[in-house]
Structure formats: structure tokens, C-alpha cells
Amino acid sequence: MSEKKLSRRDLLKVLGTATAASVLPVGIAKASPRFQTDTVTFMINSNELSDDEINQFHEANPDITLNRIDYDQTRFYAMLAAGTAPDIVRVQAPTIPQYVARNLLLDLTPYFEASSVLQPDDLMPVNDYYRADGPLAIGQGSRYGMVKDWSPDMTIWVNATSLEEAGITVDPTQRLTYQELADIARATVQKQGDRVLVHGLLFANAGAWIDRVWMAMLLEKETGLYSEDFRTISLRDNSDVLEVIRFYYDLALEGVSDSVIAPLSAGWHGEAFVNGQASCLQYGYWFTPMANTGEAEDHAVMLPAPTWADSPVSPCITATGGVITAGTQNPDAAWRVFEWYFGQEPAQNRARGGWGVPGLRSLLDLMPNETDFQQATRAVLDIELEHNFTIPFNPYLIQPEPTPVAASYMNNLEAALTGAMTFDELIEAVERESQEAIDEGIASAEV
Amino acid sequence: MTTAKTTIELQRRVYRRPYRMEYRIKWGRVLTYLIVILITLLVIIPIIWLVITSLKQRSEYLTYPLRWLPEVPQWTNYQQALEMVPYMRYFGNSLFLAWIFSMLTVVTSSMAGFAFARLSATGKSRLFSIVLALLIVPSFVTVIPQFVIFSRLHLTDTYWPWVLWGLAGSPFHIFLFRQFFLSIPKELEDAAEVDGASIGRIYWQIFLPNAKPAIATSFIINFSWVWGDWFYPVIYLSDKNTLLSVVVARGYADPQGNVLVTLALAASVIYLLPLFFMFLLGQKYIIQGIVTSGLKG
Amino acid sequence: MRKRRRAIAFYLFISPWLLGFVLLSIVPLVVGLWMSMTNYNGLNWDTLSFQGFNNYAKALQDPEVLFAFGRTVGWTLINVPLWLVTSFGLALLMNQSIRARGVLRTLLYLPSVIPPVGIAWIWKIILERNYGLLNGFIDLFIPGSATYWLGPDHALVSLSVIACWTGLGSGMVIFLAGLQNIPAELEEAARIDGANAWGVFRYVTLPMMSPIILFQVILGLIGAFQAFAVPVLMYGGGGMGVTVTRSVRLYMIHTYQEIFVNQRFGHGAALLWLLFIFILVFTAVVFTTSRYWVYEEANPAGGA
Secondary structure, three states: OHHHHHHHHHHHHHHHHHHHHOOHHHHHHHOOOOOOOEEEEEEOOOOOOOHHHHHHHHHHOOOEEEEEEOOOHHHHHHHHHHOOOOOEEEEOHHHHHHHHHOOOEOOOHHHHHHOOOOOHHHEOHHHHHHEEOOOOOEOOOEEOEEEOEEOOOOOEEEEHHHHHHOOOOOOOOOOOEHHHHHHHHHHHOEEEOOEEEEEEEEOOOOOOOHHHHHHHHHHHOOOOOEOOOOOOEOOOOOHHHHHHHHHHHHHHHOOOOOEOOEOOOOOOHHHHHHOOOEEEEOOOHHHHHHHOOHHHOOOEEEEOOOEOOOOOOOOOOOOOEEEEEOOOOOHHHHHHHHHHHHHOHHHHHHHHHOOOEEOEHHHHHHOOOOOHHHHHHHHHHHHHHOOOOOOOOOOOOOOOOOOHHHHHHHHHHHHHHOOOOOHHHHHHHHHHHHHHHHHHHHHHHOO | OHHHHHHHHHHHHHHHHHHHHHHHHHHHHHHHHHHHHHHHHHHHHHHHHHHHHHOOOHHHHOOOOOOOOOOOOOOHHHHHHHHHOOHHHHHHHHHHHHHHHHHHHHHHHHHHHHHHHHOOOOOHHHHHHHHHHHHHOOOHHHHHHHHHHHHHOOOOOOOHHHHHHHHHOOHHHHHHHHHHHHOOOHHHHHHHHHOOOOHHHHHHHHHOHHHHHHHHHHHHHHHHHHHHOOHHHHHHOOHHHOOHHHHHHHOOEOOOOOEOHHHHHHHHHHHHHHHHHHHHHHHHHHHHHHHHHHHHO | OHHHHHHHHHHHHHHHHHHHHHHHHHHHHHHHHHHOOEOOOOOOHHHOOEOOOHHHHHHHHOHHHHHHHHHHHHHHHHHHHHHHHHHHHHHHHHHOOOOOHHHHHHHHHHHHHOOHHHHHHHHHHHHOOOOOHHHHHHHOOOOOOOOOOOOOOOHHHHHHHHHHHHHHHHHHHHHHHHHHOOOHHHHHHHHHOOOOHHHHHHHHHHHHHHHHHHHHHHHHHHHHHOOOHHHHHHOOHHHOOOOOOHHHOOHHHHHHHHHHOOOOHHHHHHHHHHHHHHHHHHHHHHHHHHOOOOOOOOOOOOOO
16 A cells, blocks of 8 residues: 555656656747857748758857747748747748738848848849838838849750650750740650650649749730739739630640649659659759759750740749848847848858859859759850849738639649539639638738 | 148258258358458558558669569668657657646546546536537637637647646546446445545545556557647647657658658658557557447447 | 535546636637637738628638538548448457457457558558559559549549548447447347347347447547548648648648638638537437437446
8 A cells, every 4th residue: 555655656756747847848949058149030941051050150150049940831920920920031022022011021121231241232133022112012122031042933944855755856045935835745745545654844733833923924915913903813804814824724634734634653843854754844943953863864954934925034933032020039130140041151052052043143153063964054044044023922912832822723723624613614713712812811901 | 641741840940940050150150250351351451561661662662563572671761760850859759748648638537537426516417518518529619729829828839738738638538537436336435434534535545546447548548649649749839849740741751852652651660659559558448448438428 | 514525626626627628628619719700810910800700601602611511521421321331340240259359359440549640651552543552453453554543533432441441440349349238138039039130130239239329420420520630641741731632622621721821710710610510510410310210228338
């Protein structure tokens, strides 16, 4: 009986310690390894900011503690609601308008002007995505952030062997039209019954940025998905829009590009291309390190972005970068981290790795340029860089990935491709659901 | 003539029936055995396939046509699975959290179960009907508001939600303990009362020690829930302190984003082992517990 | 005096649960109801606007919601009977005196022990189009078929099979216990009265098992309406069900996508309340109609 008594007390002790220990994770999340430092929380993924780089920063800046947390949309919003938003957060350009509309970002213009590392003249034009004069005037005015690394996203990677087998050659200095691209895709697709062995053209059809692709193409015709004030989306009444959407839709319908009726064998587009299962792939320069591997080795060629209306444009539609939130407690310390990440060693590392074009002109030279492949790709890239411009994004759409427009399209696309919905019904559904999202966005942005 | 015929028929019926029934039963038995064994095999094959595939090389999995067995069992897959991500850290996280949650739930549920079984007060039956009703109420209605509340209280990214859930107990386990405690003979309790024991003492030194099966059942069920849950860690936790389930689900991808299937499978097998182990040890209790609540529910 | 002590002790002992119930169930329930009447979208906590029942009205007219609900009803109508029939059938089989029943029962119960993450991995490598076991097996007979088991045509069947496989063991165990508690005299009496196997089943087994069947039906229904984890994980659990094929776009998948991807918390809360109300009503209906087919006096447990 007495032994049992002891075991009861031990149980209590264990319970007590265990519960006390469970407080630890709370403490650890907020603890700083050094005394009296400013803590800057940076919300970005581990493959974009390595522990080595963080240690490097700590050595050079002993008075600042850099705390990295994983990027997650929902968590970011939850932190905003709780008032504990990270100081710096990784964002993509399309989200800037809505954050500006809600006054969530810190105006960094004075910091930029005073900085020796991030000088406004040195900034590539793509950084205009992070400039705003109010949510409806993106591209000019105050600076709220900067690009991390980017690419002209509409460039085309082709597997030259695949094209040769169909008797096609391409000239990397010539800009194709989308129609020509579609013809190539149709000529190089390989099927076995209903199964597609080699897709003709892979692009972000069922992906998170299909609406951005449309906007890029529409810009050539100087039109867009939305009305001028972004309060209405109109798809059905705009024949240009219908043409653009129809273009990609037909390719999916024919099984030339991947969709639910002609799925990939690989896990994602990049893997498919590398496995030789796709002849054309619409990815940006950032794909370079991977493009020349696997089955595509020595056969991968990057082509300039196709043109929809014969005007050479090569936009970037993502422009991943960072901003500093307005509620930051340590703006100066946050700026120090910001400067370091976007202009110093981490930026240099990224430039050298060839996973994207840096945001600063002065870092362009660090990009890989040795092998024939790299030089050929750089040549095309240089052409593209001259034709870059910004796309206006809708400030009323909460732009997670996928955007409401893209999500609606993705959800309904399956029904349309399998015949449960006509193309017109698909467009109507996307327009209706997107308009609903815009209306909700308008209602929540204005009190 | 008629009588003889009837007698003969009767005799035939009497003598033939047992023989025929025996014969039928034998065939029926064989058939039953076959069906059951076939079904069991079909049920087990997916699990066996998991283990087999976890021992293949990546190229042996990604081939067409299907490769049945690996050429050489790749035990290194397991080693790589443990090294590619900080597996043991997440294993420890899950272990720690599951332990705490289970202990807390067992304590609070057994306390409430004891109260419902042996103590009385006004409102007891009404409260108990609430417990019963809650058994059927699905939890999803509170998931989102809880998330929002916990976010505002800065409790996301911590283990506090689980601690609080543990402290709150669970209707199912309260029911389990109550049923169990009802079956403990009143004489034990009466004797202790005569000796002047307080109610707390009675609970602590009489009921709990005699409730080992219920404690085992409750503990295992709770532990398995935390260990296996994927949804709550996904929405509440992040990178450093997330649980093993999340890591096994999506942690095994190479830098390009290609999923390393064979490694993820190896990680899954290790992940499942504690659950199987606990189940095998405690299956008597678990099944008893489920049956008890099922039959009386 | 003693009564009062016991009463105080009662409330003391249930206080953790009671407190937890109020704080973690009642409060969130009310908050959820309130939230469902606002337009909370993650960013506008300070500028919420009260919407009344707008969200509910919108949801009931939203084709996407109705579609997901329809899918879920279909899913339930397929899965619950399937699970009931297979686990009951298995229990009947196992009820014969079979050697090694313990081992078989353990093996059959194993899938129920596996959590959703494990189930997803196990079945991904079986149903995978090019590299999966199932197609590899079929290939031996019909080469080159490569059915897309997780595609729009077959996803519902595939996921239903998976759900059945998972629930088989736990269902069987409960039914088996119920069967074993049927007094043997009843069966013998029926046989003496001239009933054959089918008659025994219809007039003794089923009625005696009807309370358990009712219990399992309700559990099954509630579970099926909430189905979420395995379908989401089968299609890549990263995006909260964004890539799930349409034929299995279940209600909870749609709801959690609205909340965690589109950040429409207010709308999502309304969706959850709608489902909750539906389940309550549905369960109540099942309960009230149960008096027509559940044999009330049957208590296989024989007491308490």
C-alpha cells in the first residue's frame, strides 16, 4: 500500500514537471540567445534563408537577433490579427496592393534614400512592383519593399531533341508568337491512346497564377481582366479575355498540356521536363540550374517569352521579395536585416546560384555565365530584361496562392474538361465567384 | 402400409438430418475459413506492400512495369529517412506532446468519471446527459473559433492548445471511466469510508489503482490520437516544433520539390511502429473499451 | 453533512471538465456563431462588419457549396452502408468458432490503428497511376491499361474502398462483441421452431443487434459527413485540398479551403454551422425513426 502511495506521488511529480516543461516551447519561441538585443522576426522559408547565413549575420551584427520562421499564409494573417506580425515577411508582388490598401506596410523610402547598399539607382525596374502611391497606383511613389530574386516568368524552355524529332528548329533570338508556340506544342506531343507520354506545352494551367498569365497576355492588347478601378471583373463581355482564356483551355482540352484529363506522370512540371516528358515548358530564368539536367541535359534551350499581339513584352508575374510590416517594433534593426538580405551576402549567394535575377543591377555580373548553356541562356535573358514591365494587380482580392480567380478557374476547370460544364459556363462561374471575392474584399477594406 | 411408410420416412428424417447437417456444416466451415483468410490477406497486403516498397531504391519504385521486390533491400532508406530531416526531434515532439495530453486527459476524465459514478449532487443527471450528448456532437464547429481565439491569445506555435484540451478531458473518456467505476464493488468504498478516508483518498487509492484497464485504454487511445493527428499540428504549429505526422506527410522532398517516395515510406513505417506496438500490447484493453462504450451507448 | 461534502466533491472533481467544456466548447461555439455573421477574412479584425445571416443565405445559394454538399451526401450514402455491411458480414463470419480468431482479429483491426498520414502513403503507392501496385497487377492481365484511379472517374470508388478498409476492423469488433452477447438460447429456440440460417438471422440476430446497428449507423454518418483528412492527403496535403479532384470535393474540404486558403473565416464559420445543424437534425431523424426498427428490449450486454 505504501509503495502505491509513493507511485502516486511520483506520478504527481512527473505530471507537474511535464506540465511545467510544456511551458518551454512558449519560452523558446520568444527567447533570444543573447542579452539585450533587438529581435527581428523574418518570415521566410528555410531554403531561402539558410542557418549558415543567419549565423553569418549574427557574427557581423551582435546587437540584433535574427529569428526566422516558416512562411505560411494563414499563420501570417493570424499573427497580424494577434498583433505579433513578423517584422519582415516574404511576399509576392501581387499581394502588395492589398497590403497597401490596409496600411500594413512600412514606408521604406527614407531608408532606401539613405542606404549605401540599396541605392535607388541600382534597383532593377522590377522593383517598381513594390512601389505604391496608394493601392490603385502601383509602380510609382513610395517604396515598401524589394525584390529578392526574380525572372521574366513567361520565357519558354524547350527540349531541342523533342522538337527535332518533329522536324522543328528554333532560334533563341527570335520571339515566337503564342500561336507558333501552340503549333510547336501540338506537333511535339506524344500520346499512347489516351495516355500522354510527352506533353507539348506545360504551363501554369491548373496552377496558382493562371490569372496573372492572362493579365500579362492581355496587357499587350492594353486591356485586362478588371475595370479601371478594379471593382469589377469582366470576362464574358471582353472578347480579348475570352480569346486568351480559350487559348490555354484548348490546349488542355486536346491533351497537349497537362490537366486532370491528361495528368503528368511526374510530380510537377519541372520534374516532367527534366524527365523528358515535356517538350515545352513556360518557366522563367530561375529554372536554369535544373533545366540542364536529366533527360533534358544538353538539349534545353531557353526562348524569349512568346508574344500575343506582336509586341515584345516579358513581364515578371511573381517578383518574390520582402516587405517590412507597419507594426514593427524595431524598424531600424529590421532595416538592417532587410539591407543585408536583399543587398549583401545572401543576395550575392542567390545571384551566384543562378536561381534568379537579382534585384540590384550591380549584382548581375555575379550570375553564372561560364558554360555554353549558361551563356546562351544569359543572352536570351538580357534581351528579356529590356522588355520587362509591371502588371497591375487587384487590391481588393486577398491574394493568397492561388488567387480567388485562379482557384475558381481550377475548381471549375475539371468539370469543363470532362464535359460537365461548357466553356461559357466555366467563364460565367469564374466571373461570378471572382466578383464575389472582389466585393468581399471591397467591403472589408473600407470600414 | 401408411404407418410403415410414415415410420420409415420418420426414421429417414431422423437419421439423415444430423448426417446432412454435419456435412453442410463442414463445407460451410471450410468456406468460412477460406473467405476470412482471403479477406484478411487482402486487408494486410497494403501494409506489407508499404514495407516492401520502403526497401526499394527510388529507381526501383519509379519504374514501369511494376517491380515486385527490390533487388537488395535498401535498409539505408531508413537511415536516410532518419537523417534527411531531424527525425528524432519530431519524434520527440510527438512523444512529449502525446504523453502530456494523454496524462492530463486520463486524470481529468477519470476524476469526472469517478464523480459521475460515485458522487451525487443536484444537477448531476443533467450534466451527465450533456456528457452523453457531447459524445455525438462533432468537433469541427469549434475548430475555427478555437483557432482564432488561440491566435489572439498568442498561443499558436506552442503546445498550450493541447495542454488545455487535455485539462478539459473528453466526454468519451469520462464515459469510459464512469462505466468502469460503476463496476467496482461498493464494499471497497464503504470500507474505506468507515476507516475515515476522504473522498479524494478513495479516488486516489481505491478507484484509480483498480482502474488499470480503463487507464490503459484511455491512455492508448489518447496517445494514438495525438500521434496520428495531422490537422491540428498543421494549423497550430510550425517548422521547429511541429509533430512527426506533418513531417512524414510532406517532409521528404528534394530541393527541387520532387517527392522522395521510398524515403517517405521508410519514415512512415518508423512513424507507425509505436502505434502498432501500443496496439498489440493493449489490444485487449482497447477493444474492451470500445466494446463497452459501443454496447452501452 | 456527508451529502454536502459529496456534493462539493462532485463539483470539484468535474471542475476541470466543466471549466474546459465552457471555455473550450461553449465559448468557441458562440464565437463561431458570431463570426459566421461577420465578414472576417483574416485581415479585417478591426473593421469587421456585422452581416446577420448574409453568410448563411449566400452559402445556401452558392453552387460550389451545394455541389460539395451533394458530393458529401453521395459519399455518405456509399460509404456508410458499405462499411456496415462489410464489417457486419465479417463479424458474422468471425463469430463461427474459428481457430486463431484472435490473430485474425488483430490483423483485421490493424488498418484502424493507422493514422491518416500512414493511410495516404499506403494507398498512394497502390493507386498511383504508373507505379502503383494495383495497376501493376492489372497490367499482368490487361497490359497498358494504366487506369487513373485517383482521377475524376474513379476517385470516389477508390477513396470509398480506402475508407472501408480503414474502418473494417473497428466496426467488426463492435459487431462481433454484440453477436457474442446474443443469448444462445434464443438461437436454439428459433432453430427448434424450424428456422433455417436465414430465419435465425432475420428474427433473432438482426433484432438483437439493432441497438448496436443504430449506434454504428449514427457514428458512421457523423464520420462520413466530416470526411476530410485522407482525401486531402491523397492529393498532396499541402494546399488544404486545393488539388483534390472534383468528384470527391467533400463539404469539409471545400470549407477548410475557404478558410485556410481563401481566408474567408466568416463565410467558413457559417458553412461549419450549417453542417452542424444538418448533422443534428439528421441524427435526430435517425433516432426518432429508430423506434420502428430498433428492438428496444434487446440489451445484448445483459444489464446495466
